[in-house]
Amino acid sequence: MKFLKNVFSQLHTFLLWALVSFLVWSWIFTFVNDAPAAQKVTVYCNVPAIEDTALAVKLEEHLPEGLKMIQVHSFDYVMFDTGTIDQGDIFILPQSAIEDYDGQFSPIAGQEGTLIYDPATGQGAAMSYIIYGDEPYYLFLGAGSVHLEDGLAQQIAQLLLTLP
Amino acid sequence: MTGKIVELYSDADLARLERRIWRWRMGLLVLSAAALIACIVLAAMASTGTAKQMELSAIVVSTLAGWIVIYGSMFIVTAGRRELAHAQMLREEERTRQEGKPALTGQRVRIKKSIVARRIELRGAGPVRTAMVSENRAKALEKAGATAVYTVHGYVAAYEVAS
Numbered sequence: 001m002k003f004l005k006n007v008f009s010q011l012h013t014f015l016l017w018a019l020v021s022f023l024v025w026s027w028i029f030t031f032v033n034d035a036p037a038a039q040k041v042t043v044y045c046n047v048p049a050i051e052d053t054a055l056a057v058k059l060e061e062h063l064p065e066g067l068k069m070i071q072v073h074s075f076d077y078v079m080f081d082t083g084t085i086d087q088g089d090i091f092i093l094p095q096s097a098i099e100d101y102d103g104q105f106s107p108i109a110g111q112e113g114t115l116i117y118d119p120a121t122g123q124g125a126a127m128s129y130i131i132y133g134d135e136p137y138y139l140f141l142g143a144g145s146v147h148l149e150d151g152l153a154q155q156i157a158q159l160l161l162t163l164p
Numbered sequence: 165m166t167g168k169i170v171e172l173y174s175d176a177d178l179a180r181l182e183r184r185i186w187r188w189r190m191g192l193l194v195l196s197a198a199a200l201i202a203c204i205v206l207a208a209m210a211s212t213g214t215a216k217q218m219e220l221s222a223i224v225v226s227t228l229a230g231w232i233v234i235y236g237s238m239f240i241v242t243a244g245r246r247e248l249a250h251a252q253m254l255r256e257e258e259r260t261r262q263e264g265k266p267a268l269t270g271q272r273v274r275i276k277k278s279i280v281a282r283r284i285e286l287r288g289a290g291p292v293r294t295a296m297v298s299e300n301r302a303k304a305l306e307k308a309g310a311t312a313v314y315t316v317h318g319y320v321a322a323y324e325v326a327s
Contacts, residue, residue: 006239013238014231021226025203029219032207057213069212 037146039068041156043090046075046097047130047137055129058163064155089145089153090160092116095136105140106148113138116161126163167311168327172301172320173251181251185244192236199229243279250279250298252260254321259314262295266313268306268324272299273321284320295320 007014012159034040043055052072085091085104093101098113104115117124117137124132125139141156147153173181203222210218229260249298271283273296282302293315297320298303305313310323 010234010238013234016225017230017234021230024224025207025219025222025226028207029210029215029222033210033212033215053213053216060212071212095254 007066027088033069034071035061035068035088039066040071041089041147041152042071042087043092043156043160044073044085044088045092045130046094047092048133049131050074051129055126055163058129059156059159062159064152066150067152067156070156084140087146088142088155089147091140091142093138093140094132094133095138098138101140104143106143106145112138113140114157114161115139125161128164169314169322169324169325170308171255171322172297172305173254178248178251178255181244181248185241188240188244189238192233192241196233197228199225231238238314246278247300249299250319254316254319257316259316259321260287261312261314261324262293263290263312264293264298266295266305266310266320268302269294281319284313 032078041059043059045052048114050072052074056070057074059072079148085101091101091105093113115136115138117127117130117132119132119134119136124130124137139161141157145153147156171177175321206218206222207226209307234316265288267287269283269285273281273283275281280299281296282299284295284297284302284305295315296318301320305320308323308325310325312324314319314322314324315319
């Protein structure tokens, strides 16, 4: 009883500590699990659902030399910070959203984008990790990607396209 | 005629209180260090596949350890130090004898930056007088069957029982 009374008398302190703990460790883990843009490839997926961690781990199994990590994010990141679109390396977008980002992407293999999911056949890449919607999805390379010249963005994109 | 004088805080009590504070301080220090090291290890071990689990583990470890340290610091170490300071003050300063049988009242007083005290009434042949006693010792004082108390600044420091 005395214990509970003591806890309730300082409830604000306990809650504040929980909040500080959450914020500090979230920041530290974000910092620790990141790498400079030159050492990572970032994939942004505008899809209904994605197993981002599993996909990143799968892509990291074949990590090319010069890269430390692959990051896979849902497109919410782009919505929260529009600056990320300039730094992303690979984007997966539904056909209906492509116009919104006109000029932001770099051509891959001479095309504006590569079809990654075709709803007509139900066939697509990385379907073990990505749930696509009812329209065609395309893969793009970011125009601002630092891995266009070294070919690492194209390499990861090709790897992504071959995943089951 | 006076009976046997019993100190509210004996030398052994003071030593026990000091040891208890020291043990808790060391324990909390060790817990803080262990939690910090555990969180750093979790952060160092994190990879793309395990980062979310490790982050959650670090948050849980840090939060729980922090709660224990906050509770221990505020309600055990600080409270113990205050009681020790109060007890030392009772042992060192000049006392006043007051006759009467101590009886607890329901009144609790939290003295700023010091102990929680209980008000007692000293009932005897004359008018009822009041004094204060540390809450941790209040029940023991009432049961002791004291016939008089010795106070320092109105706080009971010792009591007298029939020898």
